[in-house]
Amino acid sequence: MNLVEITVSEHHLKLRPFLLSIPKEFDAGAGLCLHQGRNVIRLFAWEDCHYVVKRFRYAGLFRHLAVLCGKDKARRSYANAVALLECGLLTPNPVGYVVRKNMMGWSTDGYYICEFT
Numbered sequence: 065m066n067l068v069e070i071t072v073s074e075h076h077l078k079l080r081p082f083l084l085s086i087p088k089e090f091d092a093g094a095g096l097c098l099h100q101g102r103n104v105i106r107l108f109a110w111e112d113c114h115y116v117v118k119r120f121r122y123a124g125l126f127r128h129l130a131v132l133c134g135k136d137k138a139r140r141s142y143a144n145a146v147a148l149l150e151c152g153l154l155t156p157n158p159v160g161y162v163v164r165k166n167m168m169g170w171s172t173d174g175y176y177i178c179e180f181t
């Protein structure tokens with residue numbers, strides 16, 4: 065059983081069910097793959113809108129320790145996008161992020177979600 069941490073932008077609260085489904089959808093190979101590498105980027109449609117989801121993998125002890133020290137990439141991507149918008153810089157609207165954790169509470173993967181522009 066995996067634990068999930070989720071944060072949704074106040075402007076996108078209706079998308080919470082979509083964000084909760086992302087880990088399972090990714091595992092099933094859903095969405096149009098835009099980039100396949102160390103991280104995977106996929107395009108998803110939800111209620112007539114399109115969203116980009118980037119999955120970060122946290123493999124290895126060093127990565128787990130970095131995440132425990134507050135260096136979670138999905139969370140940072142979301143926070144950085146919010147900060148850019150607050151400074152008046154253009155970036156796709158951040159929707160939220162999801163972090164999946166194992167039974168020990170260690171992050172296994174994270175997902176950053178933004179609007180497709």
